[in-house]
């Protein structure tokens with residue numbers, strides 16, 4: 001059966017375009033400069049993550065939050081200098097721009113990372129990256145436990161991150177709303193390797209307010225191969 005066909009028989013394909021954040025290059029130096037003009041896209045169908053992440057949640061999330069945020073962002077920056085500088089410089093100097101521009105830019109960037117961090121079949125860490133995880137957290141299991149603990153103390157409406165800091169250390173952190181660790185003034189600055197959406201719209205339909213079950217499901221879908229690849233380009 002064609003995996004892109006939902007059970008109502010109607011084909012429902014999300015937009016797919018060349019990946020910007022997943023393409024080779026340090027996200028701080030290269031791809032982000034043209035990222036702003038690339039529409040949101042998925043590399044898998046809306047039902048590809050079932051039963052862990054359901055079709056309706058994924059489709060609603062993609063169109064009503066990410067795509068809508070992208071369209072609003074383009075309206076906000078129309079005929080402004082932001083059109084020319086791209087996300088990299090916008091984040092680096094985020095204190096110079098209106099809050100709604102920064103929030104929308106974060107919405108665009110964070111969601112694309114989130115989609116690209118997931119895969120229907122998960123993915124394995126590279127040997128090198130697993131070794132770095134072990135050095136920084138003690139074990140992959142401990143990384144998972146630390147992530148779950150962080151989620152418990154993190155307010156709703158925000159994001160969880162695994163980042164690599166400027167001195168090469170892995171660190172878990174959280175941000176409020178649509179802020180991210182690339183932005184000026186981030187409490188824990190660094191290059192994002194893994195983004196997890198902790199807004200209620202990401203999980204409420206399926207998991208209600210049980211964020212631990214949501215995280216447990218997301219953990220099974222994380223494409224660690226992609227996270228490992230990002231680590232290589234960021235260091």
Ligand SMILES: [Fe+2]
Nearest residue numbers: 065197199202
């Ligand atoms: Fe979201």
